[in-house]
């Protein structure tokens with residue numbers, strides 16, 4: 001099957017930042033076989049008129065807990081909500097079915113907003129995998145390992161066993177890849193962190209965790225005279241497999257360690273700014289050569305799973321932090337949301353840009369929206385003016401998953417009603433925390 005999208009403004013995000021103002025991309029099965037200016041040669045089974053649109057690579061969401069949809073808008077203004085009600089409510093009311101339906105809902109939201117790859121960590125992760133496989137999205141999924149009771153394990157040992165089983169079950173899958181996901185630097189014992197790292201080595205995969213994010217986390221390490229990154233490094237965990245989420249509070253020494261070991265960082269401004277936690281030093285990370293991509297975090301942290309929202313917040317926060325308008329020009333922001341994410345996952349050769357031979361992960365954004373006129377700079381239009389409502393078409397791994405702004409393979413009406421039914425016991429359990437939420 002050969003599909004061609006033509007007459008769009010094509011942002012390739014290739015090594016020399018090629019832009020084809022009236023360009024085309026030709027896709028055969030799951031790969032891009034040609035792209036350039038003009039109409040392209042030969043015939044295609046399907047021709048899509050991209051006139052008036054911006055064609056960009058599919059976006060990569062490097063940090064999410066898609067199944068946390070039922071928590072959205074719950075205690076948004078409540079301090080320390082993680083320990084006060086998130087953990088307890090998760091343990092009492094999160095079920096396999098709820099994880100499956102919520103994940104599918106979260107994935108629908110991501111596809112609809114132009115995300116074609118996501119990294120996720122949660123419980124009952126096999127249900128997230130089921131949802132990801134059905135939906136067509138590319139996914140890196142890790143069963144969360146935590147040194148306390150969780151919805152699907154009594155302790156870290158059980159979590160590690162579940163994680164190992166997941167890695168085994170999904171080994172060799174084309175789109176769904178198992179990763180290792182210990183929860184964080186203070187919520188997992190040093191022994192379990194090392195065992196998690198060992199598992200990541202064994203299966204040759206990514207290890208992701210929350211790091212240098214929470215105030216209580218920073219206090220705990222400060223009292224010991226060290227930092228979360230130093231602590232992880234002493235355990236031997238900081239290496240090229242590490243995808244550290246948040247990294248808000250980094251010392252110059254932490255940044256040097258991350259750079260020297262080849263680790264990557266996920267920047268989640270939507271979640272960090274809303275929680276008042278601070279603004280990560282992305283300028284220093286970039287200067288040190290640490291690959292930085294973007295994450296939405298879970299649906300109750302950043303509230304939307306749209307990377308358009310994250311793209312807008314990222315440069316706004318950085319420019320404010322450093323009091324410098326020149327920082328992070330729009331094309332670098334689009335890079336972070338696409339190829340930068342692929343690079344952080346060591347998958348730059350496979351997807352992340354619109355180039356011959358790469359996977360056909362792409363997004364056609366309509367520019368008919370009121371806030372997208374006029375358009376002197378298409379990158380700026382995407383970062384500062386566009387939103388998920390402007391996404392017209394999304395192709396993930398060669399399959400059209402959104403067309404004319406609508407999901408092609410998921411019935412939202414049906415999914416929402418199934419989710420509402422499955423959420424009933426959860427919502428009843430949440431009543432206990434009514435005074436906080």
Ligand SMILES: [Zn+2]
Nearest residue numbers: 065210297298
């Ligand atoms: Zn998170």
